[in-house]
Amino acid sequence: GQNIDQPTEMTATEGAIVQINCTYQTSGFNGLFWYQQHAGEAPTFLSYNVLDGLEEKGRFSSFLSRSKGYSYLLLKELQMKDSASYLCAVMDSNYQLIWGAGTKLIIKP
Amino acid sequence: NAGVTQTPKFRVLKTGQSMTLLCAQDMNHEYMYWYRQDPGMGLRLIHYSVGEGTTAKGEVPDGYNVSRLKKQNFLLGLESAAPSQTSVYFCASTEEGMDRAYEQYFGPGTRLTVT
Numbered sequence: 001g002q003n004i005d006q007p008t009e010m011t012a013t014e015g016a017i018v019q020i021n022c023t024y025q026t027s028g029f030n031g032l033f034w035y036q037q038h039a040g041e042a043p044t045f046l047s048y049n050v051l052d053g054l055e056e057k058g059r060f061s062s063f064l065s066r067s068k069g070y071s072y073l074l075l076k077e078l079q080m081k082d083s084a085s086y087l088c089a090v091m092d093s094n095y096q097l098i099w100g101a102g103t104k105l106i107i108k109p
Numbered sequence: 110n111a112g113v114t115q116t117p118k119f120r121v122l123k124t125g126q127s128m129t130l131l132c133a134q135d136m137n138h139e140y141m142y143w144y145r146q147d148p149g150m151g152l153r154l155i156h157y158s159v160g161e162g163t164t165a166k167g168e169v170p171d172g173y174n175v176s177r178l179k180k181q182n183f184l185l186g187l188e189s190a191a192p193s194q195t196s197v198y199f200c201a202s203t204e205e206g207m208d209r210a211y212e213q214y215f216g217p218g219t220r221l222t223v224t
Contacts, residue, residue: 004151033212042199042215043152087151096167097213099151 002026004100006088011106012078020073020086020103028093034062034073035087037102043087046073075105083107110135115200115216122190122223130185130219132200140203141183142167142213143175145196152199158183190223197221 003025012018024032031050035043049055049064049071061074073086085102092098116131132141139160144152154167158177172194174186183202187194197220201213 008149042217044215045212048212089152096154097152099153101149101151 002090002092002098004088004090004098006086006100006103008101009104009106011108012075014078014080014107014109016078017074017076018078018105020075020088020105022071022073022088022100024069024071024088024090024098024100026090026092026098029066030091030093030095032062032064032071033089033091033097034060034071035089036084037087038084046086078107080107080109112136113200113202113214113216115198115219117219118217119220120222122187122221124191124223126190127186127188128190128221129187130198130200130221132183132185132202132216133181134183134200134202134214134216135181136202136214137180138202138204138214139180140211141177142201142203143173143183143185144199144201145169146199146218147196155185155198190221192223195221195223 006022034046037043047062054063059076064071085104087102088100089097113134142157143155153169156175158164161180164175176184197218199218200216203211203213
C-alpha cells in the first residue's frame with residue numbers, strides 16, 4: 001500500500017530552526033509537495049521537489065532523497081505565525097496526490 | 110481573482126438528508142478535486158475531474174456523486190447523508206497537465222456535520 005509518515009506534533013521556540021521529516025512509500029513518484037495549513041484554513045503551497053537535493057525559498061527549505069524515500073522541510077528564524085500544520089504529499093505514478101496526516105508545529109515565545 | 114470558492118462554509122444535516130456542495134474557480138484550471146479531511150488523517154480524494162464533462166472516482170467515492178457541467182464549477186452531492194460523512198470538505202484545482210506535477214489551489218473548505 002501507499003504510505004506517508006510524518007510526526008504528529010512538534011514544538012519549537014521563536015527564532016529557532018526546526019526540521020519536519022517525511023518518509024514515503026508510494027507506487028511511483030512524480031514529485032513531493034509541502035503545504036502549510038493554519039487551523040481552520042485551507043492548505044497553501046510551500047514547495048515542490050522532484051529531483052534529489054535542497055530547494056531554498058526564503059526562510060523555508062525542502063530536501064528530497066528519492067533513494068531513501070525521505071524529505072524534510074526546514075524552517076529557519078521561526079515566527080509565531082509559523083504555528084500551523086505542515087502537510088507532506090507525494091504525487092504517485094497516476095499523478096494523484098497521496099497525503100500525510102500532517103505535522104502540527106507549535107511555536108513558543 | 111477570487112481563486113477557488115466553496116459554498117456553503119458550514120452545514121448541519123440530519124441523517125438521510127441530501128445536499129450539494131458547490132466549488133467554483135476563476136483560474137481557468139482544467140483539473141478539479143474534492144477532498145475530505147478528518148482529524149489524524151491525511152486529505153483523502155473523493156472524486157476528481159480532468160476537464161468539463163468528465164469525472165472520476167478517487168480513494169473514497171462511496172456515498173458521493175459529482176458533476177462538472179461547466180469548466181469553472183465542480184459539484185459534490187451527498188444523496189443520503191450519514192454521520193460518517195461528518196468532515197471538512199475541500200475543493201482544489203490545478204492547471205492542465207499529466208506530464209508534470211502542478212500545485213493545487215484550495216478553497217476555504219466546507220464544515221459539514223451529520224447528526
